[in-house]
Amino acid sequence: ISPKKTYRWTRAEVDTTLQTAKLDAAELLPAAHCLRFGPGAAGDVCLLELEPALCGRLQAGHSLEIRGDKDEQAVLCSEDKTYDLKVADTSNVLLFIPGCKIPEQLKMEETHSNIIQTEIFGFSNKYWELRRCRPKLKKLKKLLMENTYEGPGSEKEKDSSHLKYTTEDLLDQIQASEEEIMTQLQVLNACEIGGYWRILEFDYEMKLLNHITQLVDSESWSFSKVPLNTCLQELGPLEPEEMIEHCLRCYGKKYTEEDKICRATAQMLLQNAVKFNLAEFQEVWQQSVPEGMTTRLDQLQGLALVDRQSRPEIIFLLKVENLPEGDQERFSSLFSLREKWTEEDIAPYIQDLCGEKQTVGALLTKYARSSMQNGVKVYNSRRPIS
Amino acid sequence: MVQIVISSAGAGGLAEWVLMELQGEIEARHSTGLAGNLLGDLHYTTEGIPVLIVGHHILYGKIIHLEKPFAVLVKYTPGEQDCDELGCESSTRYLVTALIKNKILFKTRPKPIITNVPKKV
Numbered sequence: 001i002s003p004k005k006t007y008r009w010t011r012a013e014v015d016t017t018l019q020t021a022k023l024d025a026a027e028l029l030p031a032a033h034c035l036r037f038g039p040g041a042a043g044d045v046c047l048l049e050l051e052p053a054l055c056g057r058l059q060a061g062h063s064l065e066i067r068g069d070k071d072e073q074a075v076l077c078s079e080d081k082t083y084d085l086k087v088a089d090t091s092n093v094l095l096f097i098p099g100c101k102i103p104e105q106l107k108m109e110e111t112h113s114n115i116i117q118t119e120i121f122g123f124s125n126k127y128w129e130l131r132r133c134r135p136k137l138k139k140l141k142k143l144l145m146e147n148t149y150e151g152p153g154s155e156k157e158k159d160s161s162h163l164k165y166t167t168e169d170l171l172d173q174i175q176a177s178e179e180e181i182m183t184q185l186q187v188l189n190a191c192e193i194g195g196y197w198r199i200l201e202f203d204y205e206m207k208l209l210n211h212i213t214q215l216v217d218s219e220s221w222s223f224s225k226v227p228l229n230t231c232l233q234e235l236g237p238l239e240p241e242e243m244i245e246h247c248l249r250c251y252g253k254k255y256t257e258e259d260k261i262c263r264a265t266a267q268m269l270l271q272n273a274v275k276f277n278l279a280e281f282q283e284v285w286q287q288s289v290p291e292g293m294t295t296r297l298d299q300l301q302g303l304a305l306v307d308r309q310s311r312p313e314i315i316f317l318l319k320v321e322n323l324p325e326g327d328q329e330r331f332s333s334l335f336s337l338r339e340k341w342t343e344e345d346i347a348p349y350i351q352d353l354c355g356e357k358q359t360v361g362a363l364l365t366k367y368a369r370s371s372m373q374n375g376v377k378v379y380n381s382r383r384p385i386s
Numbered sequence: 387m388v389q390i391v392i393s394s395a396g397a398g399g400l401a402e403w404v405l406m407e408l409q410g411e412i413e414a415r416h417s418t419g420l421a422g423n424l425l426g427d428l429h430y431t432t433e434g435i436p437v438l439i440v441g442h443h444i445l446y447g448k449i450i451h452l453e454k455p456f457a458v459l460v461k462y463t464p465g466e467q468d469c470d471e472l473g474c475e476s477s478t479r480y481l482v483t484a485l486i487k488n489k490i491l492f493k494t495r496p497k498p499i500i501t502n503v504p505k506k507v
Contacts, residue, residue: 014427017427018429018439027431028429028430032427032429033427033428034427036423036425037421037422037423037425044460044461045459045461047405047458049456050454051454052453055455055485058394058457058482059399059400059485063393063394064392065390065391066388066392067387068387092409092410093408093409093410094405094407095406095408095425096403096405096456096458097404100403102430102449102488103430104434106430172389175387
């Protein structure tokens with residue numbers, strides 16, 4: 001298309017063109033747009049395809065951010081969601097035109113047979129395309145584990161050369177929205193100490209938890225109704241109050257405290273050896289949790305794996321957070337650990353891969369092959385595992 | 387990490403533009419570029435069908451309400467006054483200049499306009 005260099009200002013000229021083109025003016029709306037190219041945008045212009053929710057955010061005045069290191073796939077973040085960002089090419093040309101009206105709008109207005117002089121702002125054959133994705137949060141735990149908090153008295157705290165991260169620092173480093181990062185910090189039981197986000201070193205966290213459980217036991221309180229002030233008074237001399245309070249907040253929620261505590265106790269036991277005799281482990285585990293709590297193997301989903309094929313039956317630590325983040329890599333890693341999995345066993349280890357449109361079943365169909373073994377459906381790898 | 391901020395002009399409301407999609411590419415006929423050049427006349431039939439007359443061609447198209455609207459982003463280049471003693475801010479910014487919720491798509495082959503040839507007498 002090679003545009004001509006004439007302006008058409010008059011209705012008469014437009015009408016002449018219509019006649020030449022053998023179009024009947026009676027079949028057309030009276031108003032017409034005369035399109036010409038504007039001076040060209042001063043600077044780069046591009047088109048970003050939006051999900052309707054994002055459109056609303058922008059209209060309300062909110063911002064979006066594109067984040068990524070040079071070697072990473074870029075993502076776009078709103079306050080609470082993360083999207084993969086890709087450039088889409090089209091073989092057509094897209095012109096963006098301010099002040100151009102569509103028929104619905106013209107029909108609502110007065111029907112002058114006027115010429116609407118319209119300037120094309122710019123054009124492109126590309127646009128940015130978004131697809132909602134899982135936030136890339138694995139890096140968050142990795143960063144915070146670089147320098148775990150062992151208590152205020154620890155030598156580490158006196159050495160300021162160790163890396164610590166504020167919320168701003170994390171936003172700079174993690175390809176995720178702020179809300180997704182904050183939620184994950186809660187999941188990780190991270191604590192903001194002196195403005196920095198810290199993960200408690202496991203033994204220190206257990207020490208705090210033990211103080212609380214012993215006090216709860218001796219006072220015969222219910223875990224869901226721990227009187228905060230009394231607790232802080234009693235334990236204040238032993239540990240900083242903020243840390244006691246943090247521990248209570250992480251473990252003292254009504255509906256999960258028993259499960260969380262049993263789970264943490266199991267982790268403490270399991271991390272000291274490669275594997276455990278299942279029966280022995282279950283006995284020790286039950287004895288190690290506070291009075292009144294009941295241990296159950298389903299509390300250990302995504303934390304430990306039971307092998308019922310071995311003799312004796314064993315259990316070992318397998319934490320989902322330590323597994324690869326990518327879908328194919330995750331499956332490869334699971335299949336190299338164990339050749340065949342039941343859906344019940346593998347589900348906790350792929351649950352976090354499920355996005356908005358992918359279920360556990362869909363993932364298994366994509367990355368695994370199923371077969372029957374002793375009347376039970378099992379899944380193995382589609383590819384040979386080296 | 388590279389951070390590019392896409393900010394909106396504010397809650398004052400964003401202008402709504404229209405996207406027009408044409409087949410092929412746009413070239414300037416003269417070396418002086420496209421600015422000021424006419425593309426053509428856009429009409430709508432009473433049924434709402436867009437008709438574009440470009441040079442000696444007529445194109446018939448359709449209006450599409452976009453399921454996924456577009457934002458028009460213009461890269462922001464800081465002016466002199468925005469730089470402080472440390473230099474201009476190094477992060478890139480885009481300003482959302484407008485939203486696009488409708489597209490005029492022309493994907494049929496253009497029909498040439500045959501002008502009357504004077505008959506030989």
